[in-house]
Each structure stands twice: as structure tokens, then as C-alpha cells.
Amino acid sequence: MTCRSMLAALLPIPLLFGSVSIPAQPPAAATAIVGATVFDATGAAPRRATVLIEGDRIMAVGDVPVPAGARVIDARGKALLPGFVDVHTHWTPNSQPDALPAIATAYVRAGVTTVSDFHEQPESFAPRREWLAGIVAPHVLFAARVSTPGGHGADWGDQATTIWINTPARARAAIDRLRPYRPDLIKAFTDGWRYGTGPDNSSMDEATLRALVAASHAAGLKVITHTVTVDRGVIAARAGVDGLGHGLQDRPMDASSLATIVAARMAMAPTLAVYDPDKGGRVRDAADPRYRNSVRKFGVALANVKAMFDAGVPIGLGTDAGMAATPHGEATLHEFELLVRAGLTPAEALIAGTATSARILGLDGDRGTITPGKRADLVLVDGQPWNRIADVRRIDRVIIDGRLVVGAGAPPLPAGNFSDRLPSVAVGAAIDDFQRADERTSLDTLRLETADGGIDRSVQITQIVPRDGGRALQLTARLALKRDAYAGVAFPLTRGSVRPATLARYKAVRFASKGVGTIVVTLNGADGRWRAQVRGTGRWSTHRVAFASLRPVASGTGQARDWTGSAIYQVEIGAHGSPGGSISLELDDLRFEPGPSGR
Numbered sequence: 385m386t387c388r389s390m391l392a393a394l395l396p397i398p399l400l401f402g403s404v405s406i407p408a409q410p411p412a413a414a415t416a417i418v419g420a421t422v423f424d425a426t427g428a429a430p431r432r433a434t435v436l437i438e439g440d441r442i443m444a445v446g447d448v449p450v451p452a453g454a455r456v457i458d459a460r461g462k463a464l465l466p467g468f469v470d471v472h473t474h475w476t477p478n479s480q481p482d483a484l485p486a487i488a489t490a491y492v493r494a495g496v497t498t499v500s501d502f503h504e505q506p507e508s509f510a511p512r513r514e515w516l517a518g519i520v521a522p523h524v525l526f527a528a529r530v531s532t533p534g535g536h537g538a539d540w541g542d543q544a545t546t547i548w549i550n551t552p553a554r555a556r557a558a559i560d561r562l563r564p565y566r567p568d569l570i571k572a573f574t575d576g577w578r579y580g581t582g583p584d585n586s587s588m589d590e591a592t593l594r595a596l597v598a599a600s601h602a603a604g605l606k607v608i609t610h611t612v613t614v615d616r617g618v619i620a621a622r623a624g625v626d627g628l629g630h631g632l633q634d635r636p637m638d639a640s641s642l643a644t645i646v647a648a649r650m651a652m653a654p655t656l657a658v659y660d661p662d663k664g665g666r667v668r669d670a671a672d673p674r675y676r677n678s679v680r681k682f683g684v685a686l687a688n689v690k691a692m693f694d695a696g697v698p699i700g701l702g703t704d705a706g707m708a709a710t711p712h713g714e715a716t717l718h719e720f721e722l723l724v725r726a727g728l729t730p731a732e733a734l735i736a737g738t739a740t741s742a743r744i745l746g747l748d749g750d751r752g753t754i755t756p757g758k759r760a761d762l763v764l765v766d767g768q769p770w771n772r773i774a775d776v777r778r779i780d781r782v783i784i785d786g787r788l789v790v791g792a793g794a795p796p797l798p799a800g801n802f803s804d805r806l807p808s809v810a811v812g813a814a815i816d817d818f819q820r821a822d823e824r825t826s827l828d829t830l831r832l833e834t835a836d837g838g839i840d841r842s843v844q845i846t847q848i849v850p851r852d853g854g855r856a857l858q859l860t861a862r863l864a865l866k867r868d869a870y871a872g873v874a875f876p877l878t879r880g881s882v883r884p885a886t887l888a889r890y891k892a893v894r895f896a897s898k899g900v901g902t903i904v905v906t907l908n909g910a911d912g913r914w915r916a917q918v919r920g921t922g923r924w925s926t927h928r929v930a931f932a933s934l935r936p937v938a939s940g941t942g943q944a945r946d947w948t949g950s951a952i953y954q955v956e957i958g959a960h961g962s963p964g965g966s967i968s969l970e971l972d973d974l975r976f977e978p979g980p981s982g983r
């Protein structure tokens with residue numbers, strides 16, 4: 385077999401996996417949505433029309449006959465809209481993927497059929513795509529994250545999650561490194577201005593941003609930036625950024641800045657939902673200076689949306705959902721209302737959250753309007769949302785890729801939509817011997833640096849060093865000036881820490897190490913974290929951590945559970961040190977010890 389034909393023989397397997405796990409509708413020749421008032425998001429007035437769907441495509445819109453044998457959806461009295469698009473969401477943090485099905489379910493029930501996820505490490509893109517294919521979910525675009533050293537977005541996670549760049553050469557190298565992961569777009573945290581809560585010592589300079597945009601565009605990728613100030617918005621426009629992923633809120637837009645942004649044809653998704661001072665129905669103290677400040681900035685953000693919209697800046701819909709009090713699905717629907725509060729008409733807000741957002745993501749050839757040839761991602765609602773925007777909340781039915789997935793006549797959502805994890809897999813005993821030239825673990829996963837986060841964070845370097853003719857991992861760190869400063873390395877048991885592993889066949893973790901002081905061994909799992917400590921001697925020695933000796937790590941939420949050995953994502957090894965102190969540790973021959981788990 386040639387290489388190519390072997391690939392062809394292998395490829396259908398994950399696709400088949402996806403198609404068998406979704407309950408298929410009876411194969412109809414076509415679906416006809418009859419009687420709805422169609423808001424097609426092209427700017428045309430809403431009108432009564434029949435919409436014909438074949439496969440995943442819209443075939444016809446208008447006064448067309450219903451083909452014999454077509455499945456008919458009686459939509460009399462309802463409004464038909466393109467599926468909603470949210471260009472800025474944050475799904476689940478790395479190694480805590482459990483909420484993925486619940487988030488997917490929340491979006492489809494809210495009529496949101498395309499989102500981009502700005503939160504994930506590239507290693508997790510492929511397993512997440514496979515997981516999403518097996519449940520009912522919106523289309524999820526994965527953004528690769530780029531920031532500056534110490535910058536916003538780099539204040540948690542390591543460079544396996546967010547690549548740090550501060551020169552044009554680094555920008556180009558970042559895109560080269562990301563290409564194999566097939567990101568859908570680039571999210572660049574260019575704005576070190578932390579909403580006034582921290583110093584701006586980490587903004588991305590214009591030359592670096594321009595190089596990032598050029599390299600991204602050469603790779604066919606759009607660039608959306610975290611930008612929250614007018615001046616940074618102007619820099620993004622000059623650098624060729626495709627869209628701002630936030631609103632501009634530090635001061636009212638001026639004519640010269642606006643002209644630059646308009647001339648650059650840069651779009652904006654203002655994420656008003658995350659900045660709404662009254663979000664989540666919280667009762668706030670009107671005299672609280674922080675609340676007053678957020679009210680003032682929100683007022684500026686609203687006014688700038690209107691000023692930019694009126695000047696011709698494409699305004700899309702993004703929410704920052706996943707941030708505090710900004711729930712998935714609900715926030716998207718609230719953003720429509722906030723765009724209207726900013727001064728858009730309800731019809732303009734609907735276009736922002738459909739056609740314009742699809743355009744920002746480079747998907748306007750495929751979706752975003754109800755026109756023949758476009759993807760059949762559709763939402764039926766009760767009411768007239770082009771007159772009363774709150775009617776977007778009155779979801780009746782949702783269609784994704786031509787399949788009815790929510791509402792009367794839809795099959796029940798598959799069990800996978802209500803399960804918070806994938807089935808655990810068995811993994812090999814050898815975790816990492818640091819011998820691979822590609823710097824991946826023996827389990828073919830990418831090591832993660834797990835230093836503490838924050839604005840002052842510990843600076844950690846992990847690198848492969850020689851040891852007795854072989855190789856070992858060296859971890860050195862200069863610790864942050866804070867209590868509980870920490871540096872460590874996590875070894876994912878599966879790629880991207882998305883699929884959990886069972887350790888039922890094992891009874892201990894063993895490893896060799898050289899380093900002085902207390903070494904902390906943590907197992908990170910879906911049901912909690914478990915930890916034990918060993919003493920380093922300063923000479924190479926072998927440590928054994930019996931699973932029976934692991935103790936649950938208390939977390940803010942939920943009851944700590946005894947060790948079960950099931951649903952584990954990572955083994956992590958690290959150390960705490962004194963504020964401003966240092967850590968030096970070498971590791972080798974990390975493996976599980978076979979045997980019954982003990983309890």
C-alpha cells in the first residue's frame with residue numbers, strides 16, 4: 385500500500401465514530417420549513433418564504449413547491465433566522481475538559497450554531513474535535529493563543545497553551561509551530577492593559593503584531609486580538625488585524641482613530657456581555673467605586689460600539705462566555721440585547737450575530753445568511769426579533785447542518801451530551817524517560833510547565849539535559865515574590881489531557897530525581913487531585929509513591945474523594961519554595977508500577 389492509500393484507509397474511522405454516535409434522522413430527500421417569516425440576514429426585509437434543505441445545505445428560499453417525500457416543518461407564525469455565531473467564548477481550561485458536553489448543549493439550546501473557543505491548548509484541538517463530532521454541538525473553531533512574555537493571556541498556563549512572542553521572528557516561528565495543529569484562527573493578546581488593575585508592561589509592539597498578522601494570513605488564518613483601549617485598537621488596525629475581540633472602553637472614540645480603523649476595514653466583536661456591570665442579576669452597591677468605574681467604562685464601550693457601527697466598522701457578536709457570570713448560550717442571547725442597548729436596531733443586531741460574525745471568522749461563504757448554497761444552520765423562534773430583540777430567547781427549534789437538533793420533532797440528544805467525560809483508556813506504564821528527540825513523553829503527549837500563575841509569576845525553565853549517557857529533565861525556577869510559589873511539570877496521560885486514563889492496573893508512580901527539598905507528586909483527575917510528598921536528597925535517587933499514600937487535595941468546590949485510580953488526566957511533579965527563592969530539580973525514568981491499586 386502506498387502511504388497515501390494507507391491514509392485513505394485509516395481516515396474514515398474517526399468520521400464513522402462521529403456518524404454512528406449521533407442518532408440519525410430518517411434519511412429524507414429534503415426538509416421543507418414552511419410558513420415561517422424568514423429573516424435572512426442579508427439586509428432584506430423579513431418575508432414569508434419556504435426554505436428547502438437538502439443534506440447540510442439550504443437549496444431554495446422563496447415561494448417554492450415542497451418536493452414529494454420531503455420532511456415538512458410547520459413553522460407558521462414563527463421567525464426563521466440564521467444560526468447564531470459567537471466569535472469569542474472560553475470553553476474549559478486545559479486538563480479540566482469535563483464541562484465540554486454541557487457547554488455544547490447550552491449553545492445548541494440557545495440557537496448558537498458556531499462559536500470560536502479561545503481557551504484551549506493546541507494539543508487538545510484534535511481530541512476535542514473528535515469528542516464534539518460524537519455529540520450534538522455547535523461548530524467550534526479553535527483559536528490558537530499568542531501573547532507576550534508575562535502578558536495578559538500568558539498569566540496562567542505555559543507556552544504549550546499560549547505562545548509568547550515579542551519580536552517579528554518569534555511571531556513567524558509561532559505560526560510555524562502552530563500549523564500542524566490546524567488552528568481555525570489566531571487569538572492574540574496584544575493589550576497588556578489589564579483593565580486598569582495592573583501595569584502595562586506587556587503589550588505587543590506593532591512590528592511583532594504586524595508580523596504575526598502577515599504570517600497568519602499566509603497560513604490562511606484570521607487574527608482576532610484582545611484589545612480594550614482606543615490607542616491599542618488603532619495599532620491593531622495599522623497592523624492589519626481582522627477583528628477586535630473586545631470593546632474599546634478607556635475613552636470615547638476620536639475622529640482620527642476612527643478613520644484609521646475604518647480605513648483598515650477591521651471588525652469588532654465588543655463582548656458587552658462580559659462587561660455588563662449588572663450581569664448575572666448581581667445586586668451591586670451603587671456607591672462602590674469599582675462598580676462606578678465599571679459602569680463608566682461600560683457606558684464608553686456602548687457609545688464606541690455605536691460610533692464605530694455608524695462609521696461602517698463591521699460589528700459582530702462575541703461574549704467572552706465562560707468568564708465569571710457570563711454563561712455559555714445565555715450570554716450570546718444577552719449580547720444581542722446589549723448591541724441594541726448600544727444603539728443598533730434589532731435587525732442590525734441580528735445581522736451582527738449571524739452574517740457579520742460569520743464574516744469575521746472567514747466563514748461568510750459557507751454560513752451566516754439564509755441563502756441558497758449556505759450551510760443549513762437555522763433557528764426558529766417565536767415572535768419578531770427584528771422588532772423586539774428579546775424574542776431571540778424564545779427558541780422553538782434549532783437546525784445544525786440540516787439536522788433538527790432542538791425542539792419539537794428533534795430526536796433526543798445523545799447520551800454523550802449529558803456525560804461529563806469520555807470513557808477512560810488504559811495507558812502504558814512508561815510515562816517519560818526523556819529520550820524522545822521530539823521532546824514528547826513516552827505516552828506521545830506534550831509536557832506542560834505548571835508554574836503558578838498571576839502577574840508576578842514564577843519563571844520556570846525545563847529542558848532536557850544529559851545524564852549517564854542518556855537524558856533527563858531539568859527544572860529550574862526563580863520563584864515569584866508570593867507565598868506558595870510553585871514550579872512543576874505535568875505529564876499528560878493522553879493527548880491534550882482530554883480523554884481520561886484508568887490506572888487500575890497500577891499501584892504506584894516511580895521516578896528518579898536529583899534535587900534538595902520536598903518534591904510534590906500530584907495526580908490530576910476528573911474527580912479531583914491527589915497528592916503525596918517525597919524528600920529529595922541532592923543525589924540521584926529513586927522515589928516511589930504508592931497510590932495508597934495519596935491524599936485528596938482540598939479544593940474550593942466539592943467534596944474531596946478518596947483515590948480511585950479512575951479518570952486521571954495527568955501526573956504532575958513539582959516543588960514549592962520560599963518567596964523569591966529558587967528550585968532546581970532533575971527527573972528521569974518516570975513510570976507506573978504494575979499491581980493492584982491497593983484500594
Ligand SMILES: [Zn+2]
Nearest residue numbers: 472474502704
Ligand atoms: Zn476572552
